[in-house]
Amino acid sequence: MITTKNRLEDLQRTCEVLQQLNPPPFEVLITADGCSDNTVNLIKHHYPQFKLIVNQTGQGSVASRAKMMQIAQGDLVLALDDDSYPEQLDCISSLINFFESRPKVAVVHFPQRTDEYPETLGQTEFGKEYSTRSFANSGACLRRDIYLQLPGFEGEFFHMYEEPDYALQCVGAGYEVLLTPIITIRHHYSTKSRASFRGHHQHARNEFWSTVMRCPMPQALLIVLYRIFSQARFITQRQGLNGLLQEPVWWWQAMQKLPYFLKKRQPLTWERYSAWLSLP
Structure with missing residues (x-):
C-alpha cells in the first residue's frame, strides 16, 4: 500500500x-x-x-x-x-x-x-x-x-x-x-512536500496524543512532561531559539484535540508500556 x-x-x-x-x-x-x-x-x-x-x-x-x-x-x-x-x-x-x-x-x-x-x-x-x-x-x-x-x-x-x-x-x-x-x-527520500517545522510539530503533537491514549497513570503525567521537554530540546538543538519559540504551535494543537484522545484512552499496564520504552 x-x-x-x-x-x-x-x-x-x-x-x-x-x-x-x-x-x-x-x-x-x-x-x-x-x-x-x-x-x-x-x-x-x-x-x-x-x-x-x-x-x-x-x-x-x-x-x-x-x-x-x-x-x-x-x-x-x-x-x-x-x-x-x-x-x-x-x-x-x-x-x-x-x-x-x-x-x-x-x-x-x-x-x-x-x-x-x-x-x-x-x-x-x-x-x-x-x-x-x-x-x-x-x-x-x-x-x-x-x-x-x-x-x-x-x-x-x-x-x-x-x-x-x-x-x-x-x-x-x-x-x-x-x-x-x-x-x-x-x-529515494524525495525532499518534495517535506517541511521541517511542520513535520516536527506533527511528530511532537502525535507523540503527546499517543501518550495520553496508551500510558497508565500516574506515569503518564511524567512521560508527558518529559516528551514536551525532549521535543523542545530537540528543536532548539536543530533550529536554535527560533525553533523553541515555535513550540507553542503544537502545544495548542495538542490541547484542542485533548478531549477526543482522553475519550479514546485505553492505557496499557506499566509493565507493557515500559517494555516498549526499553526497546531500541
Missing part, C-alpha cells in the same frame, strides 16, 4: 518496480491524497491493474493508510512510500515464508538504502534482526489479522508517529515488531 501527494515522478518509478515483482502482489493499493498534479491520470492510464483510492481533499497519510489496511484483501500488507520500493524482486516469497514461521510477529521492517543517509547507499551488511519500538511505513510488512484486532493507525494524527503508536499497541498485546535484513528497501 502506498499513499502519495503530488510526487508523480517518484510514484511512477516505484510503480515500475512493483510491476516487476515475481511472484506479483495479490493487489496494489494506492491512495492519491489531495493530489493536484497528474497522479490520478497516471495510475488510471498506465497502471489500471492497481486499485486507486482518491481523496479529493487531503485526509493525511495516516488516515489513508488506515483505510487501506481496512480494505486490503491480503493477509500481509507491504507498506511503502511513493519514493521507496523493495530491492529484491522475489521479496513476496521471502515475506510469506518469514511470517509463516513467526506467528507472534505483527510487523517486520527492513534496512533502507536511502538518499537521506548517503552512507547507506553502498552498504551491504545490515546485521542481525532485533526487536524495535517503531518502524517506517516506507518499508514494512504488517500482518493484517493482528492489525484488525488492535486500534490501528489513528487517523487524527494526519501525518507522522503512527508507526511507534502502532508498535506500542503490538507490544502491549504481546506481539513482536522486528527489524530484519531478509530484504532491503531503496528509499
Whole structure:
C-alpha cells in the first residue's frame, strides 16, 4: 500500500518496480491524497491493474493508510512510500515464508538504502534482526489479522508517529515488531512536500496524543512532561531559539484535540508500556 501527494515522478518509478515483482502482489493499493498534479491520470492510464483510492481533499497519510489496511484483501500488507520500493524482486516469497514461521510477529521492517543517509547507499551488511519500538511505513510488512484486532493507525494524527503508536499497541498485546535484513528497501527520500517545522510539530503533537491514549497513570503525567521537554530540546538543538519559540504551535494543537484522545484512552499496564520504552 502506498499513499502519495503530488510526487508523480517518484510514484511512477516505484510503480515500475512493483510491476516487476515475481511472484506479483495479490493487489496494489494506492491512495492519491489531495493530489493536484497528474497522479490520478497516471495510475488510471498506465497502471489500471492497481486499485486507486482518491481523496479529493487531503485526509493525511495516516488516515489513508488506515483505510487501506481496512480494505486490503491480503493477509500481509507491504507498506511503502511513493519514493521507496523493495530491492529484491522475489521479496513476496521471502515475506510469506518469514511470517509463516513467526506467528507472534505483527510487523517486520527492513534496512533502507536511502538518499537521506548517503552512507547507506553502498552498504551491504545490515546485521542481525532485533526487536524495535517503531518502524517506517516506507518499508514494512504488517500482518493484517493482528492489525484488525488492535486500534490501528489513528487517523487524527494526519501525518507522522503512527508507526511507534502502532508498535506500542503490538507490544502491549504481546506481539513482536522486528527489524530484519531478509530484504532491503531503496528509499529515494524525495525532499518534495517535506517541511521541517511542520513535520516536527506533527511528530511532537502525535507523540503527546499517543501518550495520553496508551500510558497508565500516574506515569503518564511524567512521560508527558518529559516528551514536551525532549521535543523542545530537540528543536532548539536543530533550529536554535527560533525553533523553541515555535513550540507553542503544537502545544495548542495538542490541547484542542485533548478531549477526543482522553475519550479514546485505553492505557496499557506499566509493565507493557515500559517494555516498549526499553526497546531500541
